[in-house]
Amino acid sequence: MSEPHATLAEEAAKLDAADELRAKRAEFVLDDSDNDSDSDDSDGTVYLDGNSLGALPAAVPARLADVIGREWGRLRIRSWEESGWWTAPERIGDRIGRLVGAAPGQVVVGDSTSVNVFKAVVGAVRIAQARAAAGEEPRDGTRGGSPEESRGGTRDEILVDESTFPTDGYIAESAARMTGCTLRPVPAPDIAAAVGPRTAVALVNHVDYRTGRLHDLPGTTAAVHAAGALVVWDLCHSAGALPVGLDAHGVDLAVGCTYKYLNGGPGSPAYLYVAREHQPRFDSPLPGWNSHADPFGMAPAYAPADGALRGRVGTPDILSMLALEAALEVWDGVSPDAVRAKSLALTDFFLRCVEAYVPAGRVESVTPAAHQERGSQVALRCADAGEVMAELIRRGVVGDFRRPDILRFGFTPLYTGFADVERAARVLAAVLAEAPGEVA
Amino acid sequence: MSEPHATLAEEAAKLDAADELRAKRAEFVLDDSDNDSDSDDSDGTVYLDGNSLGALPAAVPARLADVIGREWGRLRIRSWEESGWWTAPERIGDRIGRLVGAAPGQVVVGDSTSVNVFKAVVGAVRIAQARAAAGEEPRDGTRGGSPEESRGGTRDEILVDESTFPTDGYIAESAARMTGCTLRPVPAPDIAAAVGPRTAVALVNHVDYRTGRLHDLPGTTAAVHAAGALVVWDLCHSAGALPVGLDAHGVDLAVGCTYKYLNGGPGSPAYLYVAREHQPRFDSPLPGWNSHADPFGMAPAYAPADGALRGRVGTPDILSMLALEAALEVWDGVSPDAVRAKSLALTDFFLRCVEAYVPAGRVESVTPAAHQERGSQVALRCADAGEVMAELIRRGVVGDFRRPDILRFGFTPLYTGFADVERAARVLAAVLAEAPGEVA
Structure with missing residues (x-):
């Protein structure tokens, strides 16, 4: 000793x-x-x-007692509007945004991390493929495939952090299968070198759930961009424990849970970040009615809302959502x-x-x-x-x-x-x- | 007057x-x-x-106060096992099963209705296509396509109740797009006549959300089966208000919310029914770690669990889930x-x-x-x-x-x-x- x-x-x-x-x-x-x-x-x-x-x-017990007893028990259906239930996913998303370096209007809360990985990876593949089809250049052409290779080429590969928390890998495999891509596991530190002209998306954990290793978010993001691909970061083990800087580092999409360092409660809803520049092209594989431009119009044809709420799906889980909101108050200051x-x-x-x-x-x-x-x-x-x-x-x-x-x-x-x-x-x-x- | x-x-x-x-x-x-x-x-x-x-x-306020204060606040992580959190989706699923005529082991609670529609429709398409590829006969060959037509033929059409609650239609469209199917809206009462040898799945609301019209579940189910297809029923507006008889009528898959006649609370988790006969072939598009045969093995390769829990995805939303469980106690007797x-x-x-x-x-x-x-x-x-x-x-x-x-x-x-x-x-x-x- x-x-x-x-x-x-x-x-x-x-x-x-x-x-x-x-x-x-x-x-x-x-x-x-x-x-x-x-x-x-x-x-x-x-x-x-x-x-x-x-x-x-x-703060959570008293807040939930009020949500249950008064908002649900007394106001009932009126609470969707009067108690701010309907807008909770975006409102709480902005609170989380502050903790992960995202300006307002880019984070929405709801569903599990797994479901958000699916939205993010499929959404990112579609953006990458739409850009390729449109012949758009990568944002930074200094690395990766030459403009000739990437212009109009096929973006049909998804890279995934080889030691990822399992659900990300399972969901990425399903996303690959359903978008006609192949999935290639690569150690997270090697993703910057492995990304190529056929890569549509790399899905990477910011912190490894097992070893606690922090991966290089700025460097990996820049390398993925240089190859004309998009990156989806899983922030489950970093949000609330360290600065993430989503906007500052130009991250494309990100997901995370809220029940670890954010203390939202068991199985509290996860979140999805879609960078503002990608929002107009974000084409969710789960286009539920909550993401419709006019959800109460009840139109038979889908028309997506603008902004972060395009990442919403079905009716938000209000008890868990508002427990999370109360839990986030500890971050004030x-x-x-x-x-x-x-x-x-x-x-x-x-x-x-x-x-x-x-x-x-x-x-x-x-x-x-x-x-x-x-x-x-x-x-x-x-x-x-x-x-x-x-x-x-x-x-x-x-x-x-x-x-x-x-x-x-x-x-x-x-x-x-x-x-x-x-x-x-x-x-x-x-x-x-x-x-x-x-x-x- | x-x-x-x-x-x-x-x-x-x-x-x-x-x-x-x-x-x-x-x-x-x-x-x-x-x-x-x-x-x-x-x-x-x-x-x-x-x-x-x-x-x-x-019963809900006191139960949730205990879940928050003691199970989360004091036992914390131990509650996943000691307070029965981990098995809640199946346990509560069985409670709902009794109300919709499903024997135990076929209903699992979690996610929103929209997300469950996606699982159910994609899962049903895959079963229909697997049966067609295997040259299996429809279960009842008395109607619909001849054995020659359906044996080995393509099942690439999804029928959807034309006046469905919008989210079902939006999600069915995404499911069609991602499985290479076409989506055809048909008035619910005409689905029995419209189903054909290319139909993989029909998605129908048991009760129309707008008009309150109850559709013919036994007749439509039989007609869809006669054509060799599967049916997915949306029970949002029927479960808890009338007998459904899922097992008795041979329904293939079903989904429903729990915040209407089941009183589970705002945005409480939805459920998915997969009939026992289909469970071995149920191939979820959202294979999150909670549906793995050995979720804590953290294996990189996905291997689905048996039974209803194959329909699980990510970590269940415990506060809302256990509020629902307490709410369901009113159904005792x-x-x-x-x-x-x-x-x-x-x-x-x-x-x-x-x-x-x-x-x-x-x-x-x-x-x-x-x-x-x-x-x-x-x-x-x-x-x-x-x-x-x-x-x-x-x-x-x-x-x-x-x-x-x-x-x-x-x-x-x-x-x-x-x-x-x-x-x-x-x-x-x-x-x-x-x-x-x-x-x-």
Whole structure:
């Protein structure tokens, strides 16, 4: 052990005292003063699984009680207009837009991430093919296929991040099948080199769900554009944990869930970003009535609305949607840069504590050490990871297990403190000391 | 006026006293003893818009408070297993199955109706084409194309109910485009005659959203089968209002929403029925990770689960899903036949009251008089219908307006009483007496 407990615990206390986001913790329901009967640790739970399901923002219960009791129970159908239900997908989309660097009017909330991946990939293929058919040049002709190759050529290939969260790959395969494209898995860091004159779309995860690796969004986006293709970013593991800069980096389309770092609640609706320049050509494969230019006209012929709401499909799921809206209030006054700074400090500190407390060789971090390649989680490869995580949870340290051998710890800057981090590493070391094993 | 107010009001009281479903009313939040400041009628609101948004079941607020406060707030990620979140789509699907005549294991809840129409229509096309490619005979070869025509022939046509709720038509068009089919709109009653050897699928509404007309599900299903095609029924306006008999009539696939007669809440998740015989061949266009045989294996290759959960896509929207589950408790001990009997009695009585109170020629019912052709709503064509409905709502009678000239009144047997019906007709007559007009 390179640093003793007392030293690190003391440092944690200092870091917490200096933390500018510290007050945000009180806006969440946590177990600080709670005697959880399932935990044998009187300190309560250290929740490091906010990258799977964010903790409950304290504003949500009262807001949902009002939505249910008054808006649904009393106003009933009138709430579609009077309570702003109908416009919630765009309104909440704009709130999320601020957190991912999208100007208003480009993000719409609704459906699951999987469904939004389908809309985004099919929509992007159609835009790429329409541009090719129209003989339009790539926006940046400095790389990739020559103008001759791309002008009027076939764009019939979809690249997908090889280690993607599975649903993106499954849905991309369906999108490829239904648009006459082929799907080619490529490691995310190699997409910039693999994109070519036949590529219509690349679908990439901003942060790898397993390793926590942060991929190069600006560089990959520029390379995909240089080849005349479009890029769809999956922001599930980055939004709310670090700045994304969708507009600044010229991202074409993006999707993300809202139940991880955005704390929207279990299975809360996902979102779709379609950059303004692409909106007039965005041709959704799921053109439900909510995306119609005049939805209450009930016309038999489809005519798409302008703007972000072209990405809507059916009637929005209001209870979950408005829980999300209330959950997003915790972001008032919070800058994504401050969140990122704290996130890196948390993961740095966790890695230091693990190095100090855990016997050498017992775990191995698969999360990159370099800040520019790290999201807001630390993934440790560990023998018997399933049993180790079960024991950690019994002792009040909640992370999750990803087969076959990964302990995954997510750090949510709004409510995770440095003392939590130190305790998690300490409990991990204790569990590992009792359960001999080796790195798998 | 053929019958005086006193007589019909008296009859309403008798009908309410004899109503075997009367006690169910207390399981909903209604305005009976409420002084709604927006209503100038001290009797409170008569809510006849349950065919758009069902009233709030009284069990929902406490259940959702527990889901949010304890399951999400305290158990957090553990609730996916410990609180039964993960299996909710199938569990709640089976509850709905009982109400639409589906044995367990064939209904799954999730996504919007529009998204489920896409899954169902594309899935049905693929089954029809796979059967044709395999040279399989239609299940009933007595009608439609000869065996020679259908064996191995192309199934590339989708029929759609011409007066469908718009989203079904828009989505069917997208499904046709993405499967290489053509879409042909046909009036629902003519589908039985229009289905032919090239038809893959017919998409039909069980009850027309505008007119309230009930279509012939058994006859149309049999005719579609005789031609070797599949049928997808949209149950949005029938489930919870009348018996559907999906299994009994051999329906192939069906979809429906849950926020109308099933009272699941605004935008609550929809459901998908895939008949057991088709499940092994059901090939979803939205193969999200929740439909994988081993979702937590995180395998890069997709392998579909067996059974109803093959219709799942992404992470289910738990708050809305569990509100729906609580809402469905009101159906305990209720038979769809009793609901249907009361529904017809309510709409019969409404039509009688309207005839008695409203000056002849001022409104015209577009809902069929014959019971076997009537759902659970009455649609009245009326000049200035928009203004008339606005005034009705001001006076505490809530129906809805469908452009250009329809007053739509939905009758939810679980909470609508005969006195409500009588009052609604009386207020309608008063409004019309003050606003001269003619049938449009």
